[in-house]
Amino acid sequence: MADNYASWRAQFTNLLFGYDLLGCLNGTTLCPPETILQSGSTTPISNPECKLWKRHNDYILHAILALVTWAVASLISSTTTSHEAWQKLEITFANQSRTKMLSLHNILMKTTKGSQSIVEYTQTIKIITDDLALMGYPLSEDEIILHVLNGLGNDFKEISAAI
Incomplete structure (x- = not known):
């Protein structure tokens, strides 16, 4: 439970x-x-x-x-x-529940694209943010965008900077 x-x-x-x-x-x-x-x-x-x-x-x-x-x-x-x-x-x-929320936030902050495709990476972010929302800790759209951009890495620095 x-x-x-x-x-x-x-x-x-x-x-x-x-x-x-x-x-x-x-x-x-x-x-x-x-x-x-x-x-x-x-x-x-x-x-x-x-x-x-x-x-x-x-x-x-x-x-x-x-x-x-x-x-x-x-x-x-x-x-x-x-x-x-x-x-x-x-x-x-x-x-x-609070411990799990903090753990999910920690995972979210450490999540990077790495060798995943963009689709896999964004799906990972979505799963974590959906879990947080279900727990009663929804992130704003801006917060989610920041997490996505921070985990993209150097290959996407021009796109991240533009956004």
Whole structure:
């Protein structure tokens, strides 16, 4: 999961946003009180909003557990809310995702055309920049152009200078 956490996270949060359930996951929508007082009464009654929140929370928690490997599921199996599970996943995988991002940036800076054809070289750059974008770290068009030009070498110095 460390390899695709950023894209998995983006897909999952977009899905929940579409179903208006993101607040339960990110903790902005808290569980309402279990009981409420009906107007004009002193006897508490069950709060239907609490029941709905708990159902949404259980659906989301079940979806998370169903979409991760058994090793990852064991990390979050003791959680009781989707928000708590989400936070554990963030803590566990966000740093690994950042490490991968830094590694991809490093590879990108060191990538040169060398003996590759222009097509192979630009494909290599595209794969790396696409991976960064999927992880949530997109490069601007100007940054990509600079990386391409820097790795071309002396054979293309006139073209690089002109650009």
